[in-house]
Structure formats: structure tokens, C-alpha cells
Amino acid sequence: MSGHNESILREPLITGRDITYAKITSDILEPVENKPNRAWWIGFIAALCGATLWLVAVSYTFWNGIGSWGLNKTVGWAWDITGFVWWVGIGHAGTLISAVLLLFRQNWRNSINRSAEAMTIFAVICAATYVVSHMGRPWLAYWVLPLPNQFGSLWVNFNSPLVWDMFAISTYFSVSLLFWYTGLLPDIATIRDRAVGLRRKIYTIFSFGWNGNVKTWQRFETVSLILAGISTPLVLSVHTIVSMDFATSVIPGWHTTIFPPYFVAGAIFSGFAMVLTLLLVARKVLGLENYITMFHIESMNKIIILTGSIVGVAYITEFFIAWYSGSEYEAYAFVNRSTGPYWWAYWMMMTCNVISPQLLWFKKIRLSIPATWILSIVVNIGMWFERFVIIVTSLHRDYLPSSWAMFYPTWVDVSVFVGSIGVFFTLFLLFLRVLPSIAIAEVKIILKSSSEQAKLKQIKEGHLDKTYVKEYVESLEKFDSVKQEDYAKI
């Protein structure tokens, strides 16, 4: 805990006038320690219906075969790998927030990292279900692992991007889980200390004997830093490898060197959009406006403009290179994307990913919660279409026109995807009920330095430059959780 004051020019990360450590604890643990409200129940039942749909659709697929999806001899992947890449991409924001922003000492991450990391884990789970369920013989999925075996000792193909993918995803999942859980330990201990009865016993087990002494805290900080160091390259590597599933192939539209950076940018883009989709609702429903402030929202919107623009540049570059390469197949693949039978998917992608995020240049839109929320969903629709465009429109018309075909999804394709969203939200809503959605300990760290009340204290002490104070007060205008009248006389 820093003893010195943070510059008044920085916007507060925690708002509210009477925030104490105790209040932080009880505010954040409110949903964990009380019966769920109606909003939660409605959401949960809807999500559970989705998860059931997923179960039905996946069981149907396992029982009957992959033929129950709309794939064909030409288009061997469609909604399955689209869904897979989409979910993996969404997961990326969590890691970026928890690891990269930690290393860069971006304290504003402290309010959102917990939920973002949870989102990562649940998104990777959803992605992993696709890895297994898209296989023709899912019961043999473990064959892609280099396990010692009795089949004359068959090994995996280390040339195959799918094997790299398997390593990337499993590493990503384990590191993310570890990082998330390590961060949770002090908070679980907090719940433990406040709970009674069976709950106490359960949380005792899961708090791994956290006792909060200095040595524990010191080790906690070290482990967090190490894990952040391990996670940071993963932010880049995982989606790079996912992109290699396509980039290392020979299919026009896939065989592209720009894919790794373009996929990583796209992943962060979609991940932040998903964080916004989730937290804008959670903030309201769980009453966490003081901790997840307009500052957080605006910061994330800025990242969305940046990554969205990177993605846009990538799209245009792809087109330029397709023309510049002089390869007729490559050129056709891109012309076909924008004007062929799937033109609507391409323009959906362009609109949602490149054009609509540009609205966030307007401060008004960036600070409007409804607009942000809608745009965050639009971005994820666009990102789904991006993967659909890459996968389906490249495959459906590749080299030999005799094999050109269309892909039409079946109800099973749709149900598996819609269902996976249900699975995700079921997990996320359960998470909100049993674990703190904001990192309590980490928020407490910045209370004394970066909160509204700390800054107000500084102002009242009166050693500050008036122009700075004025600027600070003006910056508070955007906060919906700040009582503006308090600053009227300052």
C-alpha cells in the first residue's frame, strides 16, 4: 500500500465518498453472501436453457455423427471452428488485462481483472468443447496428445498446427486457471473469515490455508508477478498459433502471413468487447458502479478503437496483397469474399468490426453506457463473422471450381453455437454467486491512493495547483457514480 498520494491529474479508480475497506468487502461480497436477486435468476434460467440446448445438440452429434452438421466435402469446417476461434479470441482480453496490464502497472485493471479472467477461463472451456466435438471420432480426442501408448507407440505429428493448437490451448487454460485462482486466494480467505457453517468449511478448503501474514502477501505478490510474466507471451502466442491453423495451409484466403498479428489484435478486440458486455450488466445489477467506473469503460473503449482499427487495416492489407501477389486464386478468394455468394457475411464483418467501432471516437458515445453495450455486442457479432468469412468463404470456393459448394447450417450447428453461449453464461453467473467478481484485495490496495475520496482529501488539504484541481474536477463530470454536486463549490 502506497503511502504517498497519487497525482490529482489521474482520474479516480474508485468513486464514492464513504468507501472503507469494510465497505469494499461487503459491497463486492454482496452477491456471494446473499440470496440471488430476480435479475440473476432470470439470467441464470435463460443461460441454463442455452446450456441444455448445447447438451442436446452435442449429444445428437455424438450419437449420429458429424453429418448432423451442415458440413460437406468442400467445406470441412464452418460453425465449429468459427465458434472455436471466436471463443478463444474472447478469452484473450482476460489474459491481457490480468497479465500485461499488471506488468505495465496499470492499476485500473484491479477492478476488472477478476471477471475478465473468469471470462477467459469460461471462454476457453467453450472453445475446448468445440475442439472435441468437431472431431469425427471424439472418443479418440486424446490421440492428439503425445501420450505414451501401446499402439506400436504412435506419436503425434509435430508438423501439424492442430498439435501446436492443442499445446497452445491447454497451456493457456492451465496458466489462466492458475493465475486466476492464485489471485482468488486472499478473497476466498476473506469469504471464509466472514462465513459460518458449511460454507466456512468449503471456503476453508479452497482458501488453501491463507493466513494473510506479511510473508504470505509477499509470496502472493511474487507468484502473481511470475505468472503474469508467463501469461504475457501467451497473449501473443495462443492466437498466433490459432491463426496458424489457417496460415500454414495452402488454401487461398488462409495462406497469409499477416494472420498472427491480425488474429491477436482481433482477439483482444473481441475480448474487450465481451468484458464490456458482461461488466456493464454486472456493474448495474450487482451495484458495483463505484468500482467499475466510467474511467474503466472509457479505457476499454479506447482499446477497442485501437484494436478495431488494426483489424481494419489488416482486412485492407489482405485485399491489397491478394491483388499485388498476382495469384489468381488468392485474388479470386478475396473478390469472392466481398462479392460472392457470402458477400453479406463479409460486409457484416466490415460493418461491425471496422466501421461501427469508429463511432467510439466520439466521447459522447464512448461514455454512453447503452451505446457502449450495444457496440460491444456488435463487435462480437462482427468477430464471429470474421471467422466465418475466413473459414467458410475461403473453403467454399478454392482451387478447382468443380468442387465449389455452399455451406448451409443445420439446426444442430446453430444449437451447438447458441448452446455454447448458454454454457458460458451459466458458468459466469455461477461464478458471480460463489466468488467475488472484483478482486477485493487488489481494489483495497488502490483505495488509499487512487480513490475519489483520497483525491478529495488531497484537494481539501489545499496544497494543490488550482488549475490541476479544476482539470480533475472537470474529468469527474463523466462519472455516473460521482455526486457532481459535491464538487459544485470547489
Place this chain on the structure above:
Amino acid sequence: MESNKKYWKGLEEFNKTSDFVESNKNEFAEPLPIEDVLNEAGLSTVTPRRDFLKALGFGLGAVSLAACQPAPIHKSVPYLIKPEEVIPGVPNYYVSSFKGQSILVKTREGRPIKIEPNPNAGEFNNGTDAIAQASVLDLYDVSKLKTPVLKNDETTWSKVDAFVSSELAKAKASGKKIRIVSSSVYSPSTLAVVADFIAAYPTTKHVQYDAVSYTGIIKANENSFGKAVIPKYNFNRADLIVSFGADFLGTWISGEEFTSQYMTNRNHKSLAKGKMSRHFQFEAGMSMTGTNADTRVPIKLSEQGAALITLYNAITGANLAGGALPNNVIAEKALKLAGKELLQQKGKALVVCGSNDVSTQILVNAINSAIGSYGTTIDLDNPIKRYAGNDAEFAELQNEMNRGEVAAVLFLDANPAYDVANAKAFTDGLSKVPLKISFSDRKDETSTLCDVIATGQNYLESWGDASAYEGSYSIVQPTINPIFDSRQAEQSLLIWSNAPVKEYFQYVRNNWEKNILPSIGKTWNELLQTGVFSAPAKPAGTYTFSLSLAAVAPSVLSAGKALAKDVELQVYESAAMRDGKHANNAFLQELPDPVSKVTWDNYVALAPKFAEEKGIAEFDLVEVKGSNGYSIILPVLIQPGQARGTASIALGYGRTKVGKAGDNVGKNAFPFLSFSNGTLQYATTVTISKTGGTYELAQTQTHHSFEGRDIIREASFTAFKKNPAAGTGKKEEGHKSYDLWDKYEKPGNDWVMAIDLNACTGCGSCIVACNVENNIPVVGRDEVRRRREMHWLRIDRYYSYEEGDKSISEEKEIAHMENLDNVTVVHQPMLCQHCDHAPCETVCPVLATTHSSDGLNMMAYNRCVGTRYCANNCPYKVRRFNWFNYWNDSRFDNYLNNEFTQLVLNPDVTARSRGVMEKCSMCIQRIQAGKLQAKIEKRPLKDGDIKMACQQACSANAIIFGDANDPESEVSKALRSERIYYVLEEVNTKPGIGYMTKIRNTDSLTTIA
């Protein structure tokens, strides 16, 4: 040296103590406590320390055994007394013949599983057609009857014989007529049996009719030359062929043989000698033959007569009236050009016509006579005997039945309740016949109306013979015991006519030994080994047409005029379904049409611009109403090359009682036939009106142009003569290529293929051969619609259009073209290219697809987990995924979903389960078998020892397979051809299959114009 050293277990043994001697008698030195364990003490028994491991081992073993699920029980009956000639795992081959074509039947452990061409069968029988290839599946058809049927009840043969004999005796006594109705019989022994039957029942007459009739040709030859025959055609001797609607490479008379003849002047060997024949095709519908023509001109059916007269006038300089095509300038010009060239090629030219009209065929005879075809390209002295049907006799039979003069009718290989023009009138007449007997093997449209079904047999269970040409004979011998309680028709006829020899085998043998073998100087055993014999061919005589055409020409013109209203409809045989007799064969139903690539349905083919004029789009359902009032509703297929104002519908569909696979597939077009001038006419006029609905046809290819891509490379014959590498894109000095890949040695063989695009007609017999050889599942119409057909080998067919001197093959440009009549077609067989740098191999996560040291790209089905990445990454899209368990899923009930039909499976090839990728294996089982054979014979493999199933089936020899490491092998020579190019070689996949450029000996239509 034997060691005499002896080691002792211990001093006890050395000293031979009495204790040791005693205990050494036992297997175990210490007594086993089995008794203790098994006595009532049970668990309380003290287990000695030293038994701990035993107990542990037993316990583990027992537990794991108990945990094992009962393995599925597969009954297999071993040979108690092994037949001498059968070695399990080693196939036996028997000669036989199918529709007059001599074949080899491959059997495994007593099951016929594959048809192959008989190498003894002569020069032009080096392949088999798709129907012959598919015929093994007919043997294992579950829809067949298992016993004879009497009055709709299953019964026994003795009851059938008693009933039939007494009824026939009654018929004989009544003096009324008995009629044997059959499709053409060209088996000498069957004809002898029929003759014996007629001797026993003198009121009997044998009425032959063919669903697709050649009576017109027979009658015309009778009229012109006094010979009522179909002549032997020598396409190999024709340097110029002009065909009027005759699909002679496909369905016309003897397609596979004609293909083989035709290609001798067009394939790579001929081109290497700088020779290529020229082929004009004038036709309404786009036939497979039309797709192979150098110059194809769409003409309406009504213009055919005028076209023939135009050609006749151009050749002879005569001035028959009506020799002009005012509405088809291009056709007229092309005809004049053809006439000029025919005169130049006198004696080396041939004109054929697909019409069944006598007058038309007389006109064709006159033309052929004028260009000196008789004695060279047409041989009237060694005629074809496969079609002897007489349309008029059959028409007379209907009258006789209606008049109640017929007491009994026997249907031998005939199904008139389905395949005649007016089936209703026929069945009405039939109901007046007291005794109706069918020899069908199933309850089909006709046999259900019969009193008796004397359940017949498949040719693979029967004895028999055939004489496809006069003086040429082949044997049919059974390759399996009769599967059901069936009896071949000849046997039944012998029994009913109370012949002295009732055993048909003996009868055939006697017949051969008495009538045929002496004339050719061979023995019966020799016959059973070689399968086919020909008497020396008679010299082909020269015939001159000397009759007047005064009556013929007006008749031809008036027939044309009668057609020239509404929409002119051509009913034709499709390559796979033909006359519909094999409609229950799932392999044939799923064989894509060579031109339209449609499976599992027939359709109304309309020209693109004509459909546009009528406001009809592809897959629109239309009602086609004939002049006789018959109407059907069928989907429309837009067929480039179809003459405007005409429509084409395939025969052979719309069967209602044939079996699980074939029932109610498509609509029956036979009722559109009409009977006029003594023959059946296959052209008629119809009206076409939209019904409002749509129906998606199941096509295996839905994009029809190659978008100007380098995958198809072609050149004109003129350009080829200047530079044999024309069109291949080869440069003088080869460009440098760079490679990131390791190069692997191929120390033994390097299996590769060369495919001659000029020889491939697109017929598809290779596809069926591949299906049968490799147990490729049939998936059915819905799955084909979802683009999931499983064929390892497909034939891509691309249309391009001529405009000016340009060839247009890009979809966007085609869309703006005014005239789509000038269509050219190319067929490209596409299968796994066995790339040396296979993109599929690098991406498989589990190494399920790998490369062999002899150049093959291999699939380990057992290892495949089904990620489908390999299929995505295949630039040729030749990998096929098992979306379902096709052989054991009730939704795919038209193929293997029963144990009986599963007998057709080739035991050398795994039946793939669901979730597994598959693709062309280059018949690896054949490669292994060939290697083994060579090893057993202690010799190196010879070129030609191993043949691919597709290669073997190809009548055109378009597929050449062999070892690239052997510079003298046929394939190595072929791959050194200047014409070779590799599809997508720029992707650097290093394919193992080279393609030879398509050469067209053509003037494009626009240059004619």
C-alpha cells in the same frame, strides 16, 4: 556343437536326495494350495506369502477378464472340406459375359465381388461399362424374391411346375396362342431353348422387343440392302465421324466398344503419331458423345431430317427438296463443311444417326453409301446381334391379347408394364390372358400382374452364352451357387417343355459341343478358360445404296414438320440408368450423369436462353404434357448445348416396383414414346408449364465453368501439330523452382499415373469400378444434395463457350453472353494426386495420413480422429469424410444396411466407420497383391502386372498407371509426353498424376459461321 554342460539347481539335485527326487516329479516344487482355497474355508484360508503374487495376478486377470465386454460375435463357418480351388484370401477369376460383353468375374471365398474385362475378349473390349461394373451389386439385392411365387403366394418349384405344366397343356389343347415376350435374346442356347419350347407348344411365338429400340436401323438395312441387321460399325477405321444424335460413345448400341474404337484415333498414342480423327455431332440434347465432339452443333429434333438431306445434297450434289435449314444458319454451314470433308475422306468416314425412324435411317444408309462406308467403316456381313427387337411384332401382340387370342404369355427379361409406350393398354390386354408367367427375379411392374413368378436368376448364378456379333461367342458361367430358391428361366422352360435334357448346364454344353465348338475347333474346357471365341470374320462386303429417295425424303421432312410445334421433346437413355432394368442398383443411381452430374433423378433439360425466354429457372418444377395426354412433373435442369426449343428427359426412371433403392426415383418417360411408321419414335412434342414449386436436383458438381484457370489446358489439333506442347504452358527453358522440403528416396517403385484428357469421354465406368473395388458407400440423394457423395474418383466436367475466336470460361462473362449454343466441354477425372508434397499429410495431428516410400499418399483409417483438416487443405478436394456410418444406419437403407448386401464388400479393403477420412488409395490392395505375386514367382514386378480398378474399367485407356522408376514403363513413357501437365503444379504439391492436354480437332463454330 552341442553343449554337454549341465547346470544344477542346487546341491539337492546334484546329490539326488530322495526329497528332491520326490518333489521333482511334480510340476511345482511345493504343493499348490488350490484345494485349500476351494474348500469351504473360503476366504479364511491362510494364503502363504509366496502365493501372494499368484493371487494378485489371478485377481487382476480375473477382474480384467470380467471387465471385458463380450466381443461382438461374428459367425464364420470354416471349410470342413476345403474346395480344391479355393484358398481363403486368394481370389479366383472366372470368365463369363454380361450383355454379350466378355468379362472376368473376381470371386473371393465363393463370392463374386468384381467384374473385370476379359483379356481374351479382343481388341476393342478392353474395358467395361458402368453397368457391368455395378452388376455385382444386383446379385446381392435384398429386394429380390427368395422363392417362386404362385398367385401372389410364395411357393415351391414343384407346385409351380405342376401348375404351369397343366395350364400350358390346357392352352395347347385350346389351340390358342402362347407368347414368349422378351427383350432381345442373343444367347444361342436360350434361343435353342425357346425353339424347343415352341416345338413342344407349337402355337408359341417368340416376340422380342427392346425398351430402347433399334428396329429402325434393322428395317432400313432390310429395305436398302436386303439385310435385316444392325451392322458392325468400325469407328477405328473412321477418320471423320458425323453423328446425328447418336450417343455412340455412351448408350448407342455398344458404347464401350465404340469408345475403344473411336479412341484409337484420338488418344495419346494416336496423337504421338500426329493423327487425330475428326468428329461432328448434330444433336438436340447434350449427349456424352456430343461433349467429346470436335464440332458440336445443336439442332432441333425437327431439323434432323432436313439436316440429313442437306448433308446428302452436299455430298452427292443431288437436289432433294428440303435440304436447307433456314432457321439454323450455323448448322447448315457446318453440314456443308462436313459434306465437303466427308467427300475428301471417302472410305474413311462414317455417318451415324440415333433415330429409330426407318426413313431417316434409309437416308443415312444412302449417305454412307455415297461416302464409301460399306465394307470399310460399316460391315453388314458380321452384324451385331444384341438388338433384334421388332416394334411392330410387339404392337401386334397387344392386339392379339386384346382380341383374347392369347392363352399364355411368358415374360423373359421383359417388363412391358413399365417400359412400353402405352403400358396401360398393354396391362389391359394382359388382363385378358389366362396364364401369365414372369421370370423376373423380383416383384416388378409386370411380374406382380402375373400368375406365376418363376423367380429368375442373376447372370452371376447362371449358365448361358451370348453371341454379340455373328460368329462371335462368349460363355456365361455361374460364379456362385444360386443364392435364393431361384431357377434360371431357361431351366424352367426346359422343364415345362419336357425337354430330354432338363439340366440347363448340360443343355448349354450340348449345344456348344454340337453347334458351335466344332466350327471353331475348340473344346468345352478351353471355352471355360478363355470365355470367348470368334469364328474368322467374314470379309465385309461393299454395298451400294441404289434405291430412290423420292418417297424417303418427304417422309423424313413430314416427320420433322410434325414435331415443329410447342416444345420438341427428346426421350433418351441416360448413361447410368439406360432402360431402367437396373434401377435398383444404388451404384448406378448415384453415378453422376456424365454431362449434367445429376444423381438419383431425371429432369427436363432446357437450353439456358430458351428457359430464360419461358421464364423458367433451374430446379423449377414444370409439368410436361405430351400430345397423348400423358403428363409428368419434373424439375428443370439448365443444360448448355441443348438446342433451343427442345427438351430432353431420360428414360429408366420412375420405376414403382423395383426395390428399395430404385422405387419412385424420377418420373417415367416411356409413355412419351409413340409408335409410327412401324417403329417407336423417341421424339415428340410437349407443352411445358411451370407449376410453381421447386425441387433441388442432387448434383455432384454445381459450378460448371473453370474460371479461366490453368487446371484445364487445351490446344487445337493445328496448334498441337506445330508444337506438341501447345497449351501446356511449358516454356522452352524450364523455370527454376525452389523447395523447402526434404527429398525422400523412392528406392523400389514410384507409383504414378497419367491421364489422357483427350481419351476420357466422361462415361463414369471408372467411378463405379472404384466404388466396387474400394467399398465406397452410397449415400443417397439427400446426402448428395448436401455435397457429401463419397466417390474417390470423380469426373469434373467444365463448360466453356466460344465467342469470336475467344474461349470464355468465366462465370461473370458467361452471364453476359448472348449465345450459349457454342459450348465446348472437357472431362477431367479427378482423384487423389498422391502429391509428393502432400498438404494433407503435414496438417494431420495424429499422422493418420502419411507418405509411403513408393510414392503413395496413404490413409490409416484406424488412426484418423476426423478433424477434417486434411480435406480442407487438399487443393484438389478429393478427400471424403464418413459423415455417418453409411453401412449400418437405417437412414441409408438403399445400400449396405443388411448383412446380405454386405457380401458384395471387397474383403481386401476395410469398410470405413463413421468419423473417418478416406480417399483414393491407388488401389493399394492391388499393388500389394501384385507385389506378392511377383515375390511368389521370384521375379521382379513387370509393367502391367498391377492395374488400378479405374484403369481396368476404362474402355478408352485414358488412365495409365505404373512405376515411374521404370523408365520403360508405359506410364513413364506417357509422362514424358509433351502434352503432360500437372494440375495446380504452381502450388508445388508435386502431384503424382500427370494430365495430357485436351486436343480439339476443331474449327470453332464461329469460324464456320
